[in-house]
Amino acid sequence: MSQLSLKRLEKSFNEAKIIKGIDLDVTEGQFVVFVGPSGCGKSTLLRMIAGLEDVTEGEISISGKVVNDLPPVERGIAMVFQSYALYPHMTVYENIAFPLRVEKLPKAELDKRVQAAAKVLQLEPRLQHRPGQLSGGQRQRVAIGRAIVRQPKIFLFDEPLSNLDAALRSEMRIELMELHKRLGSTMIYVTHDQVEAMTMADKIVVLDAGLISQVGSPLELYHRPDNLFVAGFIGSPRMNFMNGTVTSSNGTSLVIDLGTLGTLDLPRSSKIGAGQSVTVGIRPEHLKLGAGDFTLAITPRIIEHLGIHTVLYANLPAGENFIGLFEGDPKVEEAVAVEIGFALDQVHLFDQAGLAVY
Amino acid sequence: MTSSRSAVIFALALLAPALLYILAIVAYPLVDTIILSFTNAALRPTYDFVGWANYQKIFGAGNFIDVIIRTFVWTFFSVAAKMVIGTMGATLLNSAIPGQTVFRILTMPPWIVPMAIGIFMWGWMYNGQFGMISGLLQNFGLIDGPWPFLAQGNSAFWATIVTDVWIGVPMVTIYLLAAMQSIPKDLYEAAWTDGAGRLYRFRRITLPLMVPAMLTMSLLSLIATFNSFDIIWILTQGGPSNQTTTMIIDTYKTAMGSRKYGEGAARAVVICIFVSLFCIVYFRAVRKLSQGEIK
Numbered sequence: 001m002s003q004l005s006l007k008r009l010e011k012s013f014n015e016a017k018i019i020k021g022i023d024l025d026v027t028e029g030q031f032v033v034f035v036g037p038s039g040c041g042k043s044t045l046l047r048m049i050a051g052l053e054d055v056t057e058g059e060i061s062i063s064g065k066v067v068n069d070l071p072p073v074e075r076g077i078a079m080v081f082q083s084y085a086l087y088p089h090m091t092v093y094e095n096i097a098f099p100l101r102v103e104k105l106p107k108a109e110l111d112k113r114v115q116a117a118a119k120v121l122q123l124e125p126r127l128q129h130r131p132g133q134l135s136g137g138q139r140q141r142v143a144i145g146r147a148i149v150r151q152p153k154i155f156l157f158d159e160p161l162s163n164l165d166a167a168l169r170s171e172m173r174i175e176l177m178e179l180h181k182r183l184g185s186t187m188i189y190v191t192h193d194q195v196e197a198m199t200m201a202d203k204i205v206v207l208d209a210g211l212i213s214q215v216g217s218p219l220e221l222y223h224r225p226d227n228l229f230v231a232g233f234i235g236s237p238r239m240n241f242m243n244g245t246v247t248s249s250n251g252t253s254l255v256i257d258l259g260t261l262g263t264l265d266l267p268r269s270s271k272i273g274a275g276q277s278v279t280v281g282i283r284p285e286h287l288k289l290g291a292g293d294f295t296l297a298i299t300p301r302i303i304e305h306l307g308i309h310t311v312l313y314a315n316l317p318a319g320e321n322f323i324g325l326f327e328g329d330p331k332v333e334e335a336v337a338v339e340i341g342f343a344l345d346q347v348h349l350f351d352q353a354g355l356a357v358y
Numbered sequence: 359m360t361s362s363r364s365a366v367i368f369a370l371a372l373l374a375p376a377l378l379y380i381l382a383i384v385a386y387p388l389v390d391t392i393i394l395s396f397t398n399a400a401l402r403p404t405y406d407f408v409g410w411a412n413y414q415k416i417f418g419a420g421n422f423i424d425v426i427i428r429t430f431v432w433t434f435f436s437v438a439a440k441m442v443i444g445t446m447g448a449t450l451l452n453s454a455i456p457g458q459t460v461f462r463i464l465t466m467p468p469w470i471v472p473m474a475i476g477i478f479m480w481g482w483m484y485n486g487q488f489g490m491i492s493g494l495l496q497n498f499g500l501i502d503g504p505w506p507f508l509a510q511g512n513s514a515f516w517a518t519i520v521t522d523v524w525i526g527v528p529m530v531t532i533y534l535l536a537a538m539q540s541i542p543k544d545l546y547e548a549a550w551t552d553g554a555g556r557l558y559r560f561r562r563i564t565l566p567l568m569v570p571a572m573l574t575m576s577l578l579s580l581i582a583t584f585n586s587f588d589i590i591w592i593l594t595q596g597g598p599s600n601q602t603t604t605m606i607i608d609t610y611k612t613a614m615g616s617r618k619y620g621e622g623a624a625r626a627v628v629i630c631i632f633v634s635l636f637c638i639v640y641f642r643a644v645r646k647l648s649q650g651e652i653k
Contacts, residue, residue, distance in 0.1 A: 052547055073553030085548035089566045098562075099552035150552070 292341020444530025511601030537571030
């Protein structure tokens with residue numbers, strides 16, 4: 001049974017419609033990540049689930065009960081804010097205990113829960129400190145502690161790692177995943193960072209302009225993106241796109257004219273007819289140096305040597321960016337043309353409307 | 359010239375105008391007043407040093423102690439009322455009420471109207487025969503006949519406080535509103551998510567986070583109220599029967615009314631000492647606050 005269900009959910013601020021009809025089911029214990037670019041409505045959607053924003057249209061149900069008109073505290077959720085929202089004048093202990101004091105929990109039970117949360121989050125030595133005396137990661141843990149003590153059905157995280165530096169971010173990412181395993185609770189996590197989404201999620205919800213672009217597991221989204229937006233958003237470095245025109249189609253394969261790059265004979269049982277514009281996509285990590293099923297020559301503009309792999313940046317004849325990612329430290333030089341190939345089974349194809357063709 | 363030396367010269371150059379100004383209009387008069395307080399200066403062209411005689415005289419006479427007590431009571435009630443009303447006003451103006459901008463504008467007139475005009479307006483309102491307050495109270499049957507508020511000792515004392523509060527509240531409100539708006543919205547949302555009601559949020563979040571601003575405002579208001587001259591002077595000139603004579607009025611009457619400059623200076627020095635004590639208490643409180651000793 002789904003623990004959280006969103007039906008035809010809409011949200012408008014005056015005339016501006018931010019959420020344009022979202023349907024989603026989240027089952028108990030799932031780690032769901034809302035991901036999308038700035039302004040796509042992911043934080044608004046999370047705040048609607050939390051009860052911090054009113055619902056304009058549609059329905060939010062938690063454990064089968066419609067909660068549209070319930071205040072946050074009656075929804076069984078706990079939220080961790082991007083800024084952590086710690087009370088600067090209170091100690092770590094008081095910050096974590098805050099929701100329990102509101103609840104008027106007996107002192108002994110309150111202390112037990114705070115100590116338990118502090119133990120899980122390794123905050124015991126810091127309980128009498130104030131937020132100002134803590135590092136970013138510790139503050140983050142206090143904010144999570146405040147959510148844990150409420151024993152919510154659903155944890156909501158609003159870009160909780162965005163204020164941390166890169167090293168701490170990857171550390172906290174692992175801590176959050178471990179916490180999810182330990183608690184087994186449902187977690188909904190908002191981020192604009194697709195690496196966070198790919199590494200943490202059981203299920204990713206890709207949002208674009210107030211609508212769900214695709215829902216699926218990280219690998220589903222990576223291997224079978226539904227559309228150009230998801231294909232470009234998921235994966236780092238982003239997928240390369242080449243514009244082309246179908247010159248012939250026989251039901252089992254398509255011949256695509258890629259202009260000066262050449263002609264691509266792609267096995268696809270698609271109904272796309274001759275003359276239609278299409279977009280061919282290939283991920284940078286699926287390219288290899290030398291000839292492939294399809295080969296093109298590019299001249300690297302910039303080369304990044306990262307040891308474990310090398311990233312090559314170039315421009316296609318039409319001006320589009322083209323990125324190649326190669327294992328190790330191959331012999332490539334800036335401004336020296338190089339032959340690059342890829343296998344046809346790694347190619348993604350998108351029709352005129354930007355929808356994937358498989 | 360080294361860069362650090364030129365930085366010092368540049369800093370001194372920037373500081374010089376303010377420093378000269380302060381020396382000319384604060385430091386020199388202050389030192390002169392302290393010196394004067396040990397003399398018998400009056401209208402005569404010459405004067406002699408009399409040691410502590412002025413201080414012995416003013417503290418020996420019972421009425422100065424009465425004036426000090428009256429000043430403290432007057433200041434306490436006025437500052438307390440300004441802080442309470444100001445905090446309530448700021449809270450109201452900070453909440454999402456319809457017509458918020460209109461209410462914010464309506465807070466300003468007591469501050470915008472020239473002080474003397476505002477005080478004269480209150481003087482007329484307090485008038486027994488023609489005043490609005492007396493008229494209204496008669497209409498409601500709360501008083502039997504005309505009540506000249508400024509002619510009765512007790513009511514004059516409270517009337518001057520009411521006027522002082524009316525003039526002082528806008529500044530307190532606007533200052534506290536600014537402080538309130540600097541509290542991150544996230545804190546309230548987090549508390550609301552945790553089930554904290556409006557009053558609980560105010561008590562556990564707003565008030566504690568407002569303490570530094572309230573301390574600063576209390577000190578500023580305390581000093582201004584302690585030294586408040588215009589309101590009492592225009593309304594009652596310290597009367598009737600000295601019932602509204604505070605230390606500043608008393609000093610003025612002694613120095614400018616009776617032309618006893620030396621004795622007046624001694625009274626002024628006592629005011630200075632009290633105000634300095636307020637500042638010391640304030641700075642100690644701020645230090646404790648920053649060290650986290652005040653919760």
